[in-house]
Amino acid sequence: MSHTSAIPVLTAWERFCHEQPQGSLREFAGWLLNHLDPLRQTPALPDSEPIMKSGQRLSEAFDNEDFLTHFYIGRLGRYAKSYAKSILAEHGFASSDEFLFLSLIARMDQPTKKEVCIANATELTTGMDILRRLVKNGLIQETPDERDGRAKRLSLTDQGQTMINRIYGQFEQIPTSVLADLDGVERRQFIQTLKYLNNYHFQFYQP
Template identity: 60%
Template sequence: MAKVSAVPVVMEWERFTEEHPEGGMREFASWLLTNTNPLQQTQPHPGAEPLMKSGMRLSDAFREGEDFLAWFFMGRLIRYVKFYVKPMMTQHGMSGPDEFLFLSLIHEMDRPTKKEVCVAHAIELTTGMDILRRLIKQGLIEEGADERDKRSKRLTLTEKGHQTIQEISLALSQLEPSTLADLDDTERKHLLQVLQYLNNYHFPYYKP
């Protein structure tokens, strides 16, 4: 295998330390991803961002408002995903992706209670209970007695529920375009690490 030179990395390190004298390796890694990322060179699609009265794109006009831009783009991404999966959800009698996510959680958890599923999904109890009632009515999940607490009910998937998960999972694996677009493996892992970090950060504050 050809030897890869470390000189380009050293040169970037020199440039980084000039701009950020107090920065360490972690900051350098983040800076390197941002400043050498080919995604930065991607030309914006016309109409993908609204134009402000100044004539600037939204991301340029709100460059200092990082929280606002995060809300905006995460909200858009959620709407894109809902749009992509709507046909397959409708085909299986579901109103949206939340019902599939509930099924997946129940499948992977150890006979959870209704409340445990709602907490795991970080959703309001009233909304979560409505989703669970629909899944029971559709014959996708069923309630069973809790051997340790007769007052509680435990949830499991029915045979129909297992089949539905398999069919939707297969359809999702073939979904075009992919939710993560054409990001390479490194970019995907980095994005998921950031999302997991944000989830861990915000979860203690979230009281639905």
């Protein structure tokens, strides 16, 4: 079995240590992805960021990481919604949240209404309105909880399951992935980061 030389890695490590003397191995891994991958060297499109009155792009004018994170995650969410918008509208969904609710109910074990709202990080009032529409449209059904007569358990109807399968099939035909042309390692790292942030903030979330 042939072995690739470790010299490029050691050279990169020396450069990283020079730039960030206190950096850790974990930070080095992220640095490699952000500095040595040609994809990361591609200039941003001229209209991908708003230009400030100073002439700088938004990411150059703001050094507040929380603000920039909110900006980019918000934009990414809107891009994702735009790819699915026509498909969901075709099937009568008023918003992507309705489809997200339906998808989770399909995978969860007969959740209660509150459990679905919490899983989607949606305010209870808004979530209940969404669930009522799904029931009205014949996509989900309610059954009494055997242990708590006051609670209702949710599941998909046959119509709801057919709808889910049809839409998933159409999603697979969308030519543009939300994760663009990131490779397998980058995709897993990105999802792992999102998962970490979700778990971290969930402890403070109040539906």
